[in-house]
Amino acid sequence: MPILAADKELSVYENMAARFDVAAAKLGLDEGLQKVLRSPNKEITLYIPVAMDNGKLEVFVGYRVQHSIVRGPAKGGIRFAPDVTLDEVRALASWMTWKCAVVNLPFGGAKGGVICDPQKLSRRELEAITRRYTAELLDFLGPERDVPAPDLGTNEQVMAWVMDTYSMHVRHTTTAVVTGKPLDLGGSRGRREATGRGCLIVTDRALQKLGRRRDEQRVIIQGFGNVGSVAAKLLHESGYKIVGVADIHGGIYNPKGIDVPRLLDHVLENGKLAGFPGCDRVAPQEILTRDCDILIPAAIENQLTSHNADRIKAKVIIEAANGPTTALADDILAEKKVFVVPDILANAGGVTVSYFEWVQDRQGYFWSEAMVNERLEEMMVASFDDVCGYAERHAVSPRIAAYMLAIDRVAFALKLRGLYA
Numbered sequence: 001m002p003i004l005a006a007d008k009e010l011s012v013y014e015n016m017a018a019r020f021d022v023a024a025a026k027l028g029l030d031e032g033l034q035k036v037l038r039s040p041n042k043e044i045t046l047y048i049p050v051a052m053d054n055g056k057l058e059v060f061v062g063y064r065v066q067h068s069i070v071r072g073p074a075k076g077g078i079r080f081a082p083d084v085t086l087d088e089v090r091a092l093a094s095w096m097t098w099k100c101a102v103v104n105l106p107f108g109g110a111k112g113g114v115i116c117d118p119q120k121l122s123r124r125e126l127e128a129i130t131r132r133y134t135a136e137l138l139d140f141l142g143p144e145r146d147v148p149a150p151d152l153g154t155n156e157q158v159m160a161w162v163m164d165t166y167s168m169h170v171r172h173t174t175t176a177v178v179t180g181k182p183l184d185l186g187g188s189r190g191r192r193e194a195t196g197r198g199c200l201i202v203t204d205r206a207l208q209k210l211g212r213r214r215d216e217q218r219v220i221i222q223g224f225g226n227v228g229s230v231a232a233k234l235l236h237e238s239g240y241k242i243v244g245v246a247d248i249h250g251g252i253y254n255p256k257g258i259d260v261p262r263l264l265d266h267v268l269e270n271g272k273l274a275g276f277p278g279c280d281r282v283a284p285q286e287i288l289t290r291d292c293d294i295l296i297p298a299a300i301e302n303q304l305t306s307h308n309a310d311r312i313k314a315k316v317i318i319e320a321a322n323g324p325t326t327a328l329a330d331d332i333l334a335e336k337k338v339f340v341v342p343d344i345l346a347n348a349g350g351v352t353v354s355y356f357e358w359v360q361d362r363q364g365y366f367w368s369e370a371m372v373n374e375r376l377e378e379m380m381v382a383s384f385d386d387v388c389g390y391a392e393r394h395a396v397s398p399r400i401a402a403y404m405l406a407i408d409r410v411a412f413a414l415k416l417r418g419l420y421a
Contacts, residue, residue, distance in 0.1 A: 009302075009305060009326045009328050010302050010326065011087060011091075012088050012302070012323050013087045013088075013091040013094075014327075015091070015302075015327045016091045016094050016095060019327060019330075019399060019400065019403050020037075020038060020094070020403060020407070021034075022400055023400050023403035023407050024037070024407055026394055026396060026400065026404055027404055027407060027408055029411060033411060037068075037407060037410060038094075040065050040066065040067045040068075040090060040093060040094070041066045041068060041069055041074075042064075042065070042066040042140070043063070043065045043066075043086070044063065044065070044066075044137065044140065045086070046061070046062040046063070046064070046133060046136045047060075047062075048060040048061070048062050048114065048129055048132045048136070050128045050129055050132065051128070053122050053125060060115060060116050062112065062129075062133050062136075063089045063111075063113050063114075064110065064137055064140065064146075065089050065090050065092075065110060065111055065112070066093065066108070066109075066110045066140065066146055067090075067093035067094045067096065067097045067108065067109040067110060067111075068097040068108035068109050068410060069108040070108055070410055070413045070414050070417065071100070071101065071106055071107060071108055071409070071410060071413050072105075072106035072107045072108055073107055073142075074093075074096075074107070074108045074109060074110035074147070075096060075100055075105070075107035075108065075109065075110060075146075075147050075149070075351060075354065075355075076092065076096040076110035076112065076148065076149065077112070077149045077150055077151025077152075077154070078114070078149070078150070078154050078158070079111075079113045079114075079152040079153050079154060080113070080114050080116050080117075080118045080126075080129070080152070080153035080154050081116075081117070081118075082115060082116065083115075084113035084114065084115045088113070088301070089111045089112065090111075092322060092323075093110050093111040094109060095109065095323065095343070095344055096108075096109030096111060096351070097109030097406070097410060098402070098403060098406035098407065099343075099344040099345075099347075099348050099351055099406070101405070101407075101409040101410050102348060102386075102387065102402050102405055102406045103345075103348045103352050103379055103380070103383045104379075104382075104383065104409070105352065105355045106355075107147070107351070107355065110146050111151075112137075112148060113151075114129055114133055116129060118153045127161055130158050130162060130165070131161055131165045134161070134162045135165055135169065138166065138169050141166055141177055142177055143174065143176035143177055143358070143361075147177060147178060147354075147358060148178050148179075149178065149179045149180045149350075149354050150180040155180075156181060156182045159178045159182075160182055162177070162178045163175060163177055163178045163181060163185060163186075176361035176362050179191070179354035179357040179358055180354060180357070186357070186360070186361045187357060188356050188372060189367065189368065189369035190353055190356075190372035190373055190376070191350075191353045191354065191357055192226065192230070193230045194350045194352065194353035194354075194372075195230070195231075195320065195347050195349045195350035196226070196227050196228075196230025196232075196320070196349070197230070197234055197349055197373065198346070198347065198348060198349015198350065198352065198376065199227070199234075199235075199296060199298075199318050199346055199347065200231065200234045200235055200238060201349070201381065202318060202341050202345060202380060202384050203240075203294065203318050203341075204238070205381055205384045205385075206384075207316075209388060210316070210339060212293075214238060214239040214240055215240075217240050217241065217293045218241050218255070218291070218294070219232075219235055219240050219241065219243065219244075219292060219293070219294045219295075220242075220243060220244035220245070220288070220290055220294070221242065221244070221245045221246075221298055222245075222246045222251070222287055222295075222296070222297045222298060222299050223246070223247065223297065223300075223320070224245050224246065224247040224267065224273060225247075225298070227347070227350075228247075228296070228298035228299070228320065229264060229267065231296060231320060232245060232264075233260060233261075233264060236260035236261075240294070242257065242258045242260050243256075243257055243258065243290075243291075244258075244282070244292065245258065245263070245287070246282070246283075246287040246299075247267075247284070248284065248299075249272045249273065250272075250281060250282070250283060250284060251281070251283065251284055251286065251287035252273055252276055252279035252280065252281060252282065253279055253280045253282050253287065254278060254279040259278075263276055285303070288303060288304065288308060289308060289312060289313065290313070291313050292313060293315055293316065294316045295312065295314035295316070295318070296317075296318045296320050297320065297321050297324035297325070298320035299321050300321060301321065301323035301324060302324070302326055303321070303325070304324055304325040305328065305329050306328040306329055306332065308329075309325075309328075309329035309332035309333055309336075310336070312336070312338065315337075315338060315339065316338070316339045316340075316341070317333070317338055317339070317340045318346045319341060319342055319346045320343075320347050321343065322343050325340065325343075330397070339398070340397065341384075342387075342398055342399035344402050344403070344406065345383060345384060345402050348380065352380065353372060353376055356372055356375065356376075386405055387401050387402045387405055388401070390402075390404055
């Protein structure tokens with residue numbers, strides 16, 4: 001792998017591009033095709049005026065990047081966070097293209113974001129931002145164009161506002177314009193748990209491949225939001241021993257195992273991990289280097305870097321977050337023979353069930369949760385096996401294999417379609 005410059009290590013776009021370049025070279029793609037596949041289809045910057053509750057006018061900056069529509073409508077979340085950047089949104093849109101292709105969904109990739117702190121905004125202010133953001137993007141959204149979903153700082157309610165705003169403008173209810181909606185507005189059963197459940201599925205599959213048993217695995221999870229908490233619950237119920245978890249406020253660690261149901265009750269009551277008894281307190285970053293067999297980074301980007309990768313004790317990493325490992329850290333983990341299930345495979349359970357929701361909305365027929373989970377497992381297992389097969393045939397890491405598989409599928413579709421000029 002080409003060395004990524006140290007000053008570029010924490011750029012999420014540069015990390016994505018570094019992996020893309022390696023995979024494209026392994027596939028033997030010509031230079032022109034590489035340029036097309038790396039370049040986004042559209043990048044839109046929005047300026048969103050909002051009348052705040054205090055009577056003042058504020059202008060929020062928003063983005064929507066559509067990276068690819070070669071294999072189908074663009075698909076990707078909308079995040080509300082104070083540190084959203086175009087570079088980040090551009091990288092996440094690219095990852096969505098490769099993620100959808102890895103699990104063979106008929107979608108391209110997109111991502112959106114608004115620079116704001118949802119914790120400091122009232123419900124009315126959040127609704128105003130969401131509706132104006134959606135209205136400005138009306139010409140680009142739609143079930144056959146671009147289908148948003150929740151992401152960091154957004155939720156079912158925000159998606160309901162997106163759906164309603166779009167529907168009011170097109171003059172008919174269009175539930176398939178967005179996924180991650182409330183059940184009563186066309187959401188899918190099993191959607192909230194989908195990313196965490198997908199992590200369980202690929203963790204099980206990784207252990208089968210490595211010849212290990214569930215009940216012998218000590219697990220640490222960094223991030224205890226929707227994905228991390230669901231993963232902890234499902235892994236615990238499946239026989240894994242959760243020994244450490246962390247949220248933005250801090251972490252807890254107990255080598256004998258954590259009582260996960262009790263912990264979930266504690267977090268529901270207190271809103272954070274702090275104060276849970278019987279565990280050592282550790283910093284969110286420190287939890288990554290504590291002793292364990294399986295590490296699940298489920299927080300934000302750039303958590304495993306060249307500065308801490310050499311201290312990682314886990315033998316298996318399941319990337320529940322997007323971009324938690326930098327390209328420079330990849331090389332260190334490879335030297336340590338750590339088996340990494342990459343983000344574009346490990347956390348694809350969410351977009352897979354989003355696809356199921358889109359299909360159900362378009363059919364007007366909704367599945368049972370058992371059917372959703374059964375089909376999710378079928379697709380995740382097949383995708384895991386496809387990636388491992390690619391890795392073995394080409395003698396590359398699972399991450400590069402996932403990129404190769406995804407790029408190959410998108411490139412093949414692009415060649416079949418040709419270039420319109």
